[in-house]
Amino acid sequence: MRLKLFREGEAFLFTLPALVPLLLFWFGPLGYIFYLSFTEWDFMSPEKLFVGLDNYRYLLTHADFYRALRVTLLFGVGTVVPIIVGGLALALLMNSKLRATGWMRALLFSPWVTPTVAVSIAWSWIFEPEVGLANLALGWVGVSPLGWLQDENWALAAVMIVTVWKSIGWSMVFYLVALRSLPAELLEAASIDGANGWDRFRGIVLPLISPTTLFLSIMLTIQSLQAYDQINVMTQGGPAGSTRTLLYMYYQSAFESFNVGEASAIAVILILICVLLSGISFLLSRRLVHY
Amino acid sequence: MNMTQLDKKTGKPLRPAGVQAAPEREAERARSRRLTPLSEQIGRILRYALLAAISLAMAFPFYWMAISGLKTNDEIWRFPPTFWPETLNWFNYRDAWNSAPFARYMFNSIFVAVAICGLQVINSGMMAYALTHMKFRLKGALTFVVLIGYMIPSTAVYLPSYLILNDLHLLDSYAGLILSNCVSVFSIFLLRQAFMQVSHELVEAGQLDGASHFRILWTILSPLIRSSFAVMILITFIDQYNNYFWPMLITKDPELRLVSAGLRSFFVEGGAYGLAWPQIMAASAFTIAPLLVLFAFTQKTIMRSVNMSSGVNKS
Numbered sequence: 001m002r003l004k005l006f007r008e009g010e011a012f013l014f015t016l017p018a019l020v021p022l023l024l025f026w027f028g029p030l031g032y033i034f035y036l037s038f039t040e041w042d043f044m045s046p047e048k049l050f051v052g053l054d055n056y057r058y059l060l061t062h063a064d065f066y067r068a069l070r071v072t073l074l075f076g077v078g079t080v081v082p083i084i085v086g087g088l089a090l091a092l093l094m095n096s097k098l099r100a101t102g103w104m105r106a107l108l109f110s111p112w113v114t115p116t117v118a119v120s121i122a123w124s125w126i127f128e129p130e131v132g133l134a135n136l137a138l139g140w141v142g143v144s145p146l147g148w149l150q151d152e153n154w155a156l157a158a159v160m161i162v163t164v165w166k167s168i169g170w171s172m173v174f175y176l177v178a179l180r181s182l183p184a185e186l187l188e189a190a191s192i193d194g195a196n197g198w199d200r201f202r203g204i205v206l207p208l209i210s211p212t213t214l215f216l217s218i219m220l221t222i223q224s225l226q227a228y229d230q231i232n233v234m235t236q237g238g239p240a241g242s243t244r245t246l247l248y249m250y251y252q253s254a255f256e257s258f259n260v261g262e263a264s265a266i267a268v269i270l271i272l273i274c275v276l277l278s279g280i281s282f283l284l285s286r287r288l289v290h291y
Numbered sequence: 292m293n294m295t296q297l298d299k300k301t302g303k304p305l306r307p308a309g310v311q312a313a314p315e316r317e318a319e320r321a322r323s324r325r326l327t328p329l330s331e332q333i334g335r336i337l338r339y340a341l342l343a344a345i346s347l348a349m350a351f352p353f354y355w356m357a358i359s360g361l362k363t364n365d366e367i368w369r370f371p372p373t374f375w376p377e378t379l380n381w382f383n384y385r386d387a388w389n390s391a392p393f394a395r396y397m398f399n400s401i402f403v404a405v406a407i408c409g410l411q412v413i414n415s416g417m418m419a420y421a422l423t424h425m426k427f428r429l430k431g432a433l434t435f436v437v438l439i440g441y442m443i444p445s446t447a448v449y450l451p452s453y454l455i456l457n458d459l460h461l462l463d464s465y466a467g468l469i470l471s472n473c474v475s476v477f478s479i480f481l482l483r484q485a486f487m488q489v490s491h492e493l494v495e496a497g498q499l500d501g502a503s504h505f506r507i508l509w510t511i512l513s514p515l516i517r518s519s520f521a522v523m524i525l526i527t528f529i530d531q532y533n534n535y536f537w538p539m540l541i542t543k544d545p546e547l548r549l550v551s552a553g554l555r556s557f558f559v560e561g562g563a564y565g566l567a568w569p570q571i572m573a574a575s576a577f578t579i580a581p582l583l584v585l586f587a588f589t590q591k592t593i594m595r596s597v598n599m600s601s602g603v604n605k606s
Contacts (some may be wrong), residue, residue, distance in 0.1 A: 011427035016435045017414035020475040026440055029451035093342050104346040106590050111585045115533040117551040118575040122356040122556050133369040170533055173597045226446040228536045233555060254450045267447040
C-alpha cells in the first residue's frame with residue numbers, strides 16, 4: 001500500500017514541472033477568460049462589474065463584430081485552401097521521379113522558418129503602390145497597378161498572399177512524406193486495370209493521403225484564427241477595418257480600448273469556433289479519412 | 292504512428308525514401324536511361340523547370356530584401372526598380388545595426404529562446420515519460436488535458452495570461468518572458484510519441500538494477516530518442532526566436548525587446564514608415580540571417596519534424 005502511494009506520488013511529481021506552468025498559463029487563463037467575459041472592467045478600477053451576458057449581446061448586435069467575423073472566415077478559407085491545394089500540387093510535381101530536388105525543397109520550405117515580422121516588412125515594400133515589385137509584375141501581364149495595403153479591397157488579399165507564401169512549403173513537405181509512404185504496388189495494380197492518371201489520383205491517392213489533409217486543415221485553421229504578426233506589421237487591421245480579424249479585434253479592444261469584458265467575449269467566441277471546428281473535423285475524419 | 296514504417300510483407304523497417312543501395316540505384320538509372328520514352332523525358336524536364344522557377348520565385352523576397360538593403364535611398368525609389376544595385380552600399384547595414392540596439396535585441400531573443408529550450412527539454416521529457424512509462428491514476432485525464440491544449444488557440448488567452456503575469460510581478464522581466472513560455476503542448480506530444488516507441492522492458496530492466504525513474508529517463512531512454520529531442524529543440528528555438536505578439540505584450544522596457552519587436556519598432560519609429568527603406572530592409576535581412584543559416588545546416592532535422600508531428604494527431 002505504501003509502495004503504491006509512493007509510486008503514485010512519484011509519477012505525479014514527474015508531471016509537475018510541466019503541469020504547473022500549464023495550469024498557470026493555459027488552463028487557468030482559460031477559465032479566467034470565461035469569467036472576464038461576463039464582467040466590465042478597464043484594467044484600472046478596483047472592482048470588476050458583473051454584467052451577465054451584456055458583452056455578448058453588445059457584440060452580436062453590432063456590425064463591427066460581423067465584419068470581423070467575415071474577415072476571419074475569408075482569411076481562413078483564403079489561406080487554408082491555397083496552402084493545402086498548393087502544397088499538394090508542389091508535392092505531386094516533385095514526387096514523380098525527379099532528381100536533384102533537395103535545393104528546391106529547401107527554398108520552398110525556408111519561408112516557414114523565418115520571423116513573420118521581418119518577412120512582412122519585406123513584403124510591405126514589395127506591395128508598395130508606386131515602386132513595388134507586385135505592381136511591376138502586374139504591369140508585365142498588362143494589369144493596372146493596385147493600391148494593395150492601402151486599398152481596402154486588396155489589403156486582405158495581400159496579407160493572405162504573405163501567409164500562403166510562408167506556409168505552402170511546409171504543407172508540401174507533409175504531403176511529400178505522405179506520398180512517399182503510398183504502396184507502389186497499389187498504384188501499379190490500378191494502372192494495369194486501365195485507370196488513368198486522374199482516376200488513380202482521385203480513387204487511390206487522395207483517400208490514402210486524407211489523414212495528412214485532415215491534420216493540415218486542423219493545424220492551418222487554428223493558425224489562421226491566430227494570425228497576428230503579419231496583420232500588425234502590414235495593415236494593423238486597416239484600411240477601414242478590412243483586415244481586422246476577430247483576433248485582431250480582440251487585441252485592439254483589450255490593449256487599445258482597455259475594454260476587458262468585450263475583448264474576453266470575443267476571445268471566448270474565438271475559442272468556441274476552434275472547438276467547434278476541431279469537433280467537426282474529428283467527426284468528418286471518422287467517415288472520410290482512411291487510416 | 293509512422294516514424295519507422297515496417298514493410299508489410301517482411302516486417303523489416305523500410306529504407307527511408309531516397310536511400311537506396313548503390314547497385315540497385317545504378318540498375319535503376321540504367322533502366323531509366325534505356326526505357327524512358329522521349330515524351331516522358333521532355334515532360335520531366337518541363338516539370339523540373341517549372342519547379343525550379345517556382346522555388347526561385349518563392350525565395351525571391353529574401354534576395355529582394357538583401358539587395359534593397361544595399362541600394363541608396365535614391366535608387367530604391369526608382370521605377371522600374373533595379374534588380375542589382377548600382378553601387379553596393381554596405382554601410383546601410385552598418386548604419387541600421389547601429390541606429391537601434393540590435394545586438395541587444397538579438398542577444399535577448401537568443402538568450403530567452405535557449406533558456407526556454409532547456410526548460411522544455413526537462414519538463415516535456417518528464418511529462419512525456421510519466422505519460423508513457425509510469426503508472427498512476429491521473430494518467431488518462433492528463434493525456435486528455437494535453438490533447439485539449441493542442442486544440443485551443445493560445446493567443447485567445449493572452450489577456451488573462453497577461454493579468455496573471457501581472458499578479459505574479461513577472462511583467463517586464465526575463466523571468467516572465469521565459470517562464471510564461473516554458474511549457475509547450477507540442478513538445479510534450481512529440482516526446483510522448485517517441486517514448487511510446489521505446490520498449491517498456493528497458494524501464495523494467497533499469498528498475499531491477501535499482502535505478503530510479505529519474506535515472507532511467509535521462510540515462511537510458513533519452514539517449515535512444517535523441518533525434519526527437521533534437522527536433523523538439525530546433526522547432527522550439529525557431530518559434531521562440533521568431534516570437535513577437537506575446538513578448539511584445541508583456542514587456543514595455545525597450546531593453547527587454549526581442550528581435551522581432553525591436554525590428555518592428557525600428558520600422559515604425561526609425562524608419563517612419565518608409566523614409567529609410569534601405570536601412571529597414573538591411574535590418575530585416577540581418578534579423579532573418581541567423582535563422583536561414585541555422586536552417587541551412589539543420590534542414591534535414593527540421594523537415595523530419597514534419598514526419599514526427601504528423602503522427603501527433605493519430606495518438
